Amino acid sequence: MKKEARTLHSKAVDSLVIAVDHFNRAWDRGRTEAVLIMLDRAFELLLKAIIVHKGGNIREKAKEGTTIGFDVCLRKCFSDAKLKCLSEEEVLALQALNTLRDAAQHHMIEVCEDLLYVHAQSAVTLFTRLVLEVLKKPLRDEIPNRILPVCAKPPSDLSVLFDVEFEDIKKMVAPGSRKRLDAKAKLRSLAILQASLDGRRSQPTEAELDKVVKRINAGDDWRVIFPGVSTLTIHEEASGPGLTIRITKNQGESVQLVQEGDPNATVVAVKKVNELDYYNLGARDMARKLKLTQHKMLWVMDRANLAADPDHHKVIKVGAMAHKRYSGPCLKKLREILEDPAVHDAYSNRNAPKVAINA
Structure with a gap:
């Protein structure tokens, strides 16, 4: 240490x-x-x-x-x-x-x-x-x-x-x-x-x-x-x-992130909203909105490590099924990342050694 x-x-x-x-x-x-x-x-x-x-x-x-x-x-x-x-x-x-x-x-x-x-x-x-x-x-x-x-x-x-x-x-x-x-x-x-x-x-x-x-x-x-x-x-x-x-989440309450720009906001908050209203996009939805293949969208997500950020991604269980869901802020972040031509070049050469993308 x-x-x-x-x-x-x-x-x-x-x-x-x-x-x-x-x-x-x-x-x-x-x-x-x-x-x-x-x-x-x-x-x-x-x-x-x-x-x-x-x-x-x-x-x-x-x-x-x-x-x-x-x-x-x-x-x-x-x-x-x-x-x-x-x-x-x-x-x-x-x-x-x-x-x-x-x-x-x-x-x-x-x-x-x-x-x-x-x-x-x-x-x-x-x-x-x-x-x-x-x-x-x-x-x-x-x-x-x-x-x-x-x-x-x-x-x-x-x-x-x-x-x-x-x-x-x-x-x-x-x-x-x-x-x-x-x-x-x-x-x-x-x-x-x-x-x-x-x-x-x-x-x-x-x-x-x-x-x-x-x-x-x-x-x-x-x-x-x-x-x-x-x-x-x-x-x-x-x-x-x-x-x-x-x-406890069996009373209609779910945890949602608070944006960092709000000076009066705490780190996380409990809101009376459905999690699916916040994480309202699946992988196919994200790819369609970005005009990418689903494989490329997931590749960029992985290289930028966005799935590790709970503001962007969450696995939500509905019954016995687990669904990967993405948020609006995640879509916005991906659009910003994709403005860099180097990202597309890296995808074209994706068989080369893995290089992280700055998010």
Whole structure:
């Protein structure tokens, strides 16, 4: 492992230990904020260690001496074929954690004990997987196995957890209650999760929280107010202690990419759309629109490594059948690539040694 990657990994482990230490301590003052901030730092440093280890770049091109931020680390480790180490569900969990950290560091937030445990334990689980599978450095070699978040009664169902939390919030925002500010701090954590799942990287405004309060007093259920949050579930790992958070897809929700140009967009988001509406082209459709043979279209896709980018290609299962599907952005990218005459020359000489195409 490169020296820089080794140092970043060591600092990441330090931050994880501090986060778990704060979670387990008896003193509550500043505990939630410390846990969220240090977990977030642990993953930013770990992702940078992975990027460096895999030969990627963590320096900002436009700002000399500055390294990339959390969002860019996530994007690289999710959509860059060379660096990919995160699944869609893991990115969703990490971008939610990062947005919660923003609220904890820059404003105020109230996270119920059970939900804080879920974030802490799932973070340890994911951290353990990444250092073992990518860096080949088992976490048990760095810290004792006893360094885990401790919970007297670990939650097993997020919907039950949110039911209990929402009942408390309803009492706090009822007419005549003087706990509305505390209720908004609790609602902020749910609103942040929903925004993250919607692909928006933003903190809820006071006006937005006031609207949520009105909906609560009007009798709306939390599943109606925060539909994306209702798709989150706890999945217990088959081996070893720990939890991970994943998105259930049997409720009509599917994961779709967010374009990088949007400054308020997160890395991935859950949208109420059919995946086939996004990946709406088959290989034959692509070839026809490009006025190419299907063989040539697939040859260019392979040389440009576009199929490795989830923004361009996905294998979608319908029943027992698996279908390779392509997106509109993929079609656009291929058109740009095909403007270079050298690509056509390379195809004509395709029996020569393989040469990659710059995408």
